[in-house]
Amino acid sequence: MAERALRGMSLGSRSMESDAGVEFADRITVHYDCEDCGHVTEVTMFAEAEVPLVWECQCGKEAVLREHERPEPTKPVKPQRTHWDMLLERRTMDDLQVLLDERLELLRAGKLRRRSA
Structure with missing residues (x-):
């Protein structure tokens, strides 16, 4: 076996890069409330992203952005x-x-x- 081989290292499961010197983008956490089941969904998003008014809840229904009203459907679904x-x-x-x-x-x-x- 070559002397350069990385022994005792599980390649592919861990990165050799560190987070030193990396500037993360500004983020915000938005909360969605499901009216049907009461679940609260927290989603972390880029601060400059357009936040959708509706997000899919873990129960499969639609959760609405906290302190907002459910948007009116734009057109009937065919x-x-x-x-x-x-x-x-x-x-x-x-x-x-x-x-x-x-x-x-x-x-x-x-x-x-x-x-x-």
Whole structure:
């Protein structure tokens, strides 16, 4: 083994750098209160950062910045369209039934192969 080897050191788990001479950015601690469960969430942020009015609570609901009111929703949330929704925009249920019957007939006649999943 080489004489330069670092023996007895768990490389990768600890840094060899020190914090000497490092100036940390100014920080603030903001508090969010969850109206539903009463949790208080503390978040440390950069002092010049724009502080959001809402933060996700540990219970999964929204917590509001302390001493502020819950902001009004900007616009209604549109539900995500599924493949089925998009298919129904292009075809009627009668059209889909005809296509299904045709494909089942071809499959039963042996003219189509089943795809394995």
